[in-house]
Amino acid sequence: MRSRRATRSTNTETGKRDLRTGRSLWTDGGTGLGVPTAPLTKPVDVDVAIVGAGISGAFMARELARSFSVAVFDRRGPVLGSTMASTAMLQWELDVPLQALADQIGKAKAQRVYRRSRQAVDDLRSIVEGASIRCGLKSKASLYLAGDDYGARALAREAEARAGAGLDSVFLHPADLRSRFGIERTGAILSGGSASADPARLAAGLLRRANSRGARVHSPVEITGVLQGGDRVTLVSDAGIEIRARHVVFCCGYEFPKGVPTHGAKIISTWALASKPLGDPPAWLSRHLVWEASDPYLYLRMAADGRLIAGGEDEASPTRHADPEALAPKSRAIVRKLQALIPGLEIEVDYTWAGAFGESTTSMPLIGPIPGMPHAYAVMGFGGNGITYSVIASQIVAAAIRGRPDPDADLYAFA
Numbered sequence: 001m002r003s004r005r006a007t008r009s010t011n012t013e014t015g016k017r018d019l020r021t022g023r024s025l026w027t028d029g030g031t032g033l034g035v036p037t038a039p040l041t042k043p044v045d046v047d048v049a050i051v052g053a054g055i056s057g058a059f060m061a062r063e064l065a066r067s068f069s070v071a072v073f074d075r076r077g078p079v080l081g082s083t084m085a086s087t088a089m090l091q092w093e094l095d096v097p098l099q100a101l102a103d104q105i106g107k108a109k110a111q112r113v114y115r116r117s118r119q120a121v122d123d124l125r126s127i128v129e130g131a132s133i134r135c136g137l138k139s140k141a142s143l144y145l146a147g148d149d150y151g152a153r154a155l156a157r158e159a160e161a162r163a164g165a166g167l168d169s170v171f172l173h174p175a176d177l178r179s180r181f182g183i184e185r186t187g188a189i190l191s192g193g194s195a196s197a198d199p200a201r202l203a204a205g206l207l208r209r210a211n212s213r214g215a216r217v218h219s220p221v222e223i224t225g226v227l228q229g230g231d232r233v234t235l236v237s238d239a240g241i242e243i244r245a246r247h248v249v250f251c252c253g254y255e256f257p258k259g260v261p262t263h264g265a266k267i268i269s270t271w272a273l274a275s276k277p278l279g280d281p282p283a284w285l286s287r288h289l290v291w292e293a294s295d296p297y298l299y300l301r302m303a304a305d306g307r308l309i310a311g312g313e314d315e316a317s318p319t320r321h322a323d324p325e326a327l328a329p330k331s332r333a334i335v336r337k338l339q340a341l342i343p344g345l346e347i348e349v350d351y352t353w354a355g356a357f358g359e360s361t362t363s364m365p366l367i368g369p370i371p372g373m374p375h376a377y378a379v380m381g382f383g384g385n386g387i388t389y390s391v392i393a394s395q396i397v398a399a400a401i402r403g404r405p406d407p408d409a410d411l412y413a414f415a
C-alpha cells in the first residue's frame, strides 16, 4: 500500500527564508564553486537520493557514490545553505563538556561520543587529503577558556575526565595562559586534534568528487513530498517530477523535514565576522582555535590568508539573524570582546554575516533511520561542531545502507 507523507522540508521556524544574512567570507568563491549541476527534467531512478547539497549532503554523496548510484537534490544551488555561513572550526569537543554530557546520557556513552568525534576529525583530514581537496585545511590545537558557565575548577576536572577517556586535553593554569598566549583568564583546556578549513570549498570539493564517481547534483529542485510503498521511496519535486530510490537521506540542515522528530532541538540566531588580514597577529593564533565556556560564547580562529574569523552573540530567536540592522551592532560587540581577550589586536572588519543555527540539549546530532518512514534516513547536526557530525553521519548512514550497522549508530539514533 502506498501512503503519502508530506515533507515540504520547511519547518515553522526557518520556513523558506534565507538561512544567512550579510556577506559571508566564503560567498566570494562564486555560486556553485564549480560543482556540476543539472536541472531535473524527467523522472530519475537511483539507489540513493540525497536531499540537500550542503556539507552533510556532500560528505554523504562522496561516501555513498563509492558503492551506489546517487543523486543529490537542492532547492537552492549547491552549498548555499547554512554551510556558506559556517566558520568551520573542525572540532571534536562538543558544546556540552564531557562531564556534563555524562550527567545527561551516562559516562560510558559520553566517552564514546567524544571519542567518535575525535576520530571523525581525523577521518575528515584523511578524506580531504586523500581526495586532494583544496579548502585551506589546517590542523590546529584548541584552547577552551574558562568563562561564565564553567570556571577554572570545573575545567580542571573536565581536562582530567577527558584524559581519563584517552583524549588529548590538558588544563592550563592562569600563569601558563598568560605566558604562552598573553590571555588573562582563570584557566583553560588545551586540546590537540582539531582543524579549520573553508567550508564552502570543502563541501564543493566533496560534491565534485562524488560527481566524478557518477553522482549527479540536481538544482534548483525542491522536494515537496514522499511516497512510500514496497521496497522503494518516491520523492516528488516541486515540478511534480518523481524520483525513485531504494533509500533517501535527508540532509536538510536546519530546515527540518516535516515528519522527522527533532527531540526538542531549537533554531537560534548567531553572528560572525571576518577581518581583513591581520597586520601582526600573535604567532600562536594561526595554530589554535579559541572558544570559551560561556553562554553565548565567543570563538575565533585565523583563516589561511591571515584574516581573523570570529563569532558568537547568539540569541534564542529563530528569526533575528534575518535582520540586516543587527549585523553592525553584533559585529561591534564581537570586536569589543576580541580586543578585551587579546590586547593590542587591531581588527578591520571586512565581512559580517548572521545565520540560523540548530541547538539540542546534549549538543549531539540526530542521525539514522527516520522512525515510521522505511528506507529513509535523516541527518541533523546540532551544536558548534556540525561539520564533524556531517562526517559521522556519512559513516553511520552508509554503513546502514550497506547492511553493516555502525557500532556507534545507537548514540545518535532518533528512537
Ligand SMILES: Cc1cc2nc3c(=O)[nH]c(=O)nc-3n(C[C@H](O)[C@H](O)[C@H](O)COP(=O)(O)OP(=O)(O)OC[C@H]3O[C@@H](n4cnc5c(N)ncnc54)[C@H](O)[C@@H]3O)c2cc1C
Binding pocket: 008, 009, 010, 019, 051, 052, 053, 054, 055, 056, 057, 058, 073, 074, 075, 076, 077, 078, 079, 080, 081, 082, 083, 084, 085, 086, 087, 088, 089, 090, 091, 221, 222, 223, 224, 251, 252, 253, 254, 255, 270, 271, 272, 311, 354, 355, 356, 357, 381, 382, 383, 384, 385, 386, 387, 388, 390
Ligand atoms: C554562523 C555559523 C557558524 C558555524 N560555525 C561552525 C563551526 O565553526 N564548526 C562547525 O562544525 N559547524 C559550524 N556551524 C554549523 C555548520 O555550519 C552546520 O552544521 C552545517 O553547515 C550544516 O550543514 P548541512 O549540510 O546539514 O546544512 P545546509 O548547509 O543548510 O544544507 C542543507 C541544504 O538542504 C537544502 N534543502 C532543505 N530542504 C530542502 C528540500 N525540501 N528540497 C531540496 N533541498 C532542500 C537547502 O537548500 C540546503 O542547501 C556554524 C553555523 C553557523 C550558521
